[in-house]
Amino acid sequence: MYHSHxxxxxxxxxxxxxxxxxAHVMRGAKIGKNCNIGDHAFVECGAxxxxxxxxxxxxxxxxxxxxxxxxxxxxxxxxxxxMYPRSPRLDAVQNRYSNRDWLRRTHVHxxxxxxANATIIxxxxxxxxxxxxxxxVVTQDVSxxxxxxxxxxxxxxxxxxxxxxxxxxxxxxxxxxECRRRYDNTMxxxxxx
Amino acid sequence: MYHSHxxxxxxxxxxxxxxxxxAHVMRGAKIGKNCNIGDHAFVECGAxxxxxxxxxxxxxxxxxxxxxxxxxxxxxxxxxxxMYPRSPRLDAVQNRYSNRDWLRRTHVHxxxxxxANATIIxxxxxxxxxxxxxxxVVTQDVSxxxxxxxxxxxxxxxxxxxxxxxxxxxxxxxxxxECRRRYDNTMxxxxxx
Amino acid sequence: MYHSHxxxxxxxxxxxxxxxxxAHVMRGAKIGKNCNIGDHAFVECGAxxxxxxxxxxxxxxxxxxxxxxxxxxxxxxxxxxxMYPRSPRLDAVQNRYSNRDWLRRTHVHxxxxxxANATIIxxxxxxxxxxxxxxxVVTQDVSxxxxxxxxxxxxxxxxxxxxxxxxxxxxxxxxxxECRRRYDNTMxxxxxx
Numbered sequence: 001m002y003h004s005h006x007x008x009x010x011x012x013x014x015x016x017x018x019x020x021x022x023a024h025v026m027r028g029a030k031i032g033k034n035c036n037i038g039d040h041a042f043v044e045c046g047a048x049x050x051x052x053x054x055x056x057x058x059x060x061x062x063x064x065x066x067x068x069x070x071x072x073x074x075x076x077x078x079x080x081x082x083m084y085p086r087s088p089r090l091d092a093v094q095n096r097y098s099n100r101d102w103l104r105r106t107h108v109h110x111x112x113x114x115x116a117n118a119t120i121i122x123x124x125x126x127x128x129x130x131x132x133x134x135x136x137v138v139t140q141d142v143s144x145x146x147x148x149x150x151x152x153x154x155x156x157x158x159x160x161x162x163x164x165x166x167x168x169x170x171x172x173x174x175x176x177x178e179c180r181r182r183y184d185n186t187m188x189x190x191x192x193x
Numbered sequence: 194m195y196h197s198h199x200x201x202x203x204x205x206x207x208x209x210x211x212x213x214x215x216a217h218v219m220r221g222a223k224i225g226k227n228c229n230i231g232d233h234a235f236v237e238c239g240a241x242x243x244x245x246x247x248x249x250x251x252x253x254x255x256x257x258x259x260x261x262x263x264x265x266x267x268x269x270x271x272x273x274x275x276m277y278p279r280s281p282r283l284d285a286v287q288n289r290y291s292n293r294d295w296l297r298r299t300h301v302h303x304x305x306x307x308x309a310n311a312t313i314i315x316x317x318x319x320x321x322x323x324x325x326x327x328x329x330v331v332t333q334d335v336s337x338x339x340x341x342x343x344x345x346x347x348x349x350x351x352x353x354x355x356x357x358x359x360x361x362x363x364x365x366x367x368x369x370x371e372c373r374r375r376y377d378n379t380m381x382x383x384x385x386x
Numbered sequence: 387m388y389h390s391h392x393x394x395x396x397x398x399x400x401x402x403x404x405x406x407x408x409a410h411v412m413r414g415a416k417i418g419k420n421c422n423i424g425d426h427a428f429v430e431c432g433a434x435x436x437x438x439x440x441x442x443x444x445x446x447x448x449x450x451x452x453x454x455x456x457x458x459x460x461x462x463x464x465x466x467x468x469m470y471p472r473s474p475r476l477d478a479v480q481n482r483y484s485n486r487d488w489l490r491r492t493h494v495h496x497x498x499x500x501x502a503n504a505t506i507i508x509x510x511x512x513x514x515x516x517x518x519x520x521x522x523v524v525t526q527d528v529s530x531x532x533x534x535x536x537x538x539x540x541x542x543x544x545x546x547x548x549x550x551x552x553x554x555x556x557x558x559x560x561x562x563x564e565c566r567r568r569y570d571n572t573m574x575x576x577x578x579x
Contacts (some may be wrong), residue, residue: 245475
């Protein structure tokens with residue numbers, strides 16, 4: 001279902017994906033099924049979004065950003081795809097922008113949460129089910145299930161698949177007080193408590 | 194006056210409220226009179242906005258956010274309403290999103306200023322006439338007239354009803370160098386100097 | 387070329403400037419030639435933008451903001467133009483907003499980069515070719531070619547016209563490892579290495 005006020009130019013969008021008002025999905029953008037793309041979002045040609053993804057309002061997904069299944073991107077969270085941006089019409093950068101070598105890719109793995117107003121510096125990978133706090137500024141790779149907070153973002157514990165903070169039962173086992181899932185030290189799931 | 198490019202679906206909007214281009218006010222959103230809702234703003238079903246409020250461009254007011262009279266919300270300031278957001282289609286959170294228990298409310302009292310690009314973590318109350326600095330990240334309740342700065346935001350003095358910083362005349366009295374209002378230690382107004 | 391979904395009310399826009407979908411340029415805004423104004427951007431009456439400028443998605447350029455030639459403003463970067471914002475309909479500020487004395491200007495000089503989600507506090511000047519990092523919060527004047535990072539932003543070295551970080555060859559000379567430009571201690575260019 002595409003809102004009558006959305007602008008959807010891509011033909012590569014899965015079934016049951018909703019696109020809200022004033023969102024713009026460019027031709028050449030790829031979006032999976034069962035997604036929700038909020039108002040005023042922008043998905044650029046070359047961006048890749050998996051299934052079951054929620055993109056909240058005002059988020060831009062650029063070429064070079066790949067988003068896995070089940071990811072949540074909070075309102076006004078910001079991706080980037082260039083480490084040395086200048087206006088491409090400046091004399092000093094004519095050469096640089098004459099091809100796509102400037103592009104730095106970002107990979108967001110399955111189930112990740114990116115909090116509201118967070119900033120993701122390009123060239124990194126966000127491990128599955130990690131949780132980027134609201135307004136955090138992520139400058140390097142993030143481990144699976146890690147909870148990242150601050151500017152620059154630092155690792156502050158781990159979260160469950162359900163997003164709640166894990167507690168260390170002992171040196172080898174973590175568990176979720178909310179849903180009872182348990183994990184080993186590599187964040188591999190080992191059943192329920 | 195609703196701009197011809199605005200999308201206004203609510204019928205619960207007070208008189209003399211202006212809604213600008215590419216703003217979207219959903220059915221079920223409540224907005225008082227004499228407000229100004231900027232371009233690309235979004236007001237969700239369930240949001241409540243008082244009278245004389247200014248919502249600048251790109252702000253989303255979600256279900257669960259209640260905004261008092263005379264509040265200013267700066268451009269791209271961000272509210273939230275979920276402490277543990279995940280994409281609702283993820284298997285691990287099907288239960289959680291089956292009802293509205295996940296919703297955490299935010300209350301913004303009369304006369305508050307929320308600066309540009311600030312982030313308001315949900316579940317808190319912003320006291321009347323407090324002043325959230327640009328890009329501050331507010332994670333807990335804020336006292337009336339408090340001036341909050343940084344990430345996470347810390348209390349840095351107090352501001353007047355007119356927004357200027359108060360100076361301590363003595364242990365019991367604060368005054369505004371700009372408009373001469375005076376306050377006691379509880380930030381109760383005690384007339385003009 | 388103005389996108390069919392853009393709203394362009396100004397007649398003071400230079401040739402070959404592109405304005406993307408859902409962007410709004412008000413009557414009285416001035417934009418030079420060869421610019422690129424992204425989706426969901428907003429350019430207010432009284433804003434002045436030079437030639438060859440790139441304004442990415444979701445950026446608002448307010449009255450009081452002057453942007454020089456060849457500037458890059460990253461996605462969701464935020465300008466401000468009032469140090470003491472309150473909702474103008476509040477009783478306590480009726481006087482203040484009865485004229486334009488509240489307006490604080492911001493000057494962005496030639497070739498500057500403002501990173502994604504950065505916040506620019508009003509009343510300052512960003513020197514030519516300075517580089518404001520993503521999500522930085524700039525609160526004071528910035529020197530030409532300075533690299534600014536953090537909240538509040540601090541000076542962390544210098545960048546070349548091409549945006550790469552300069553290295554100090556000796557006490558008097560800086561050079562760019564990428565494009566070989568050289569600069570003296572005042573950031574005046576002194577040829578190529």
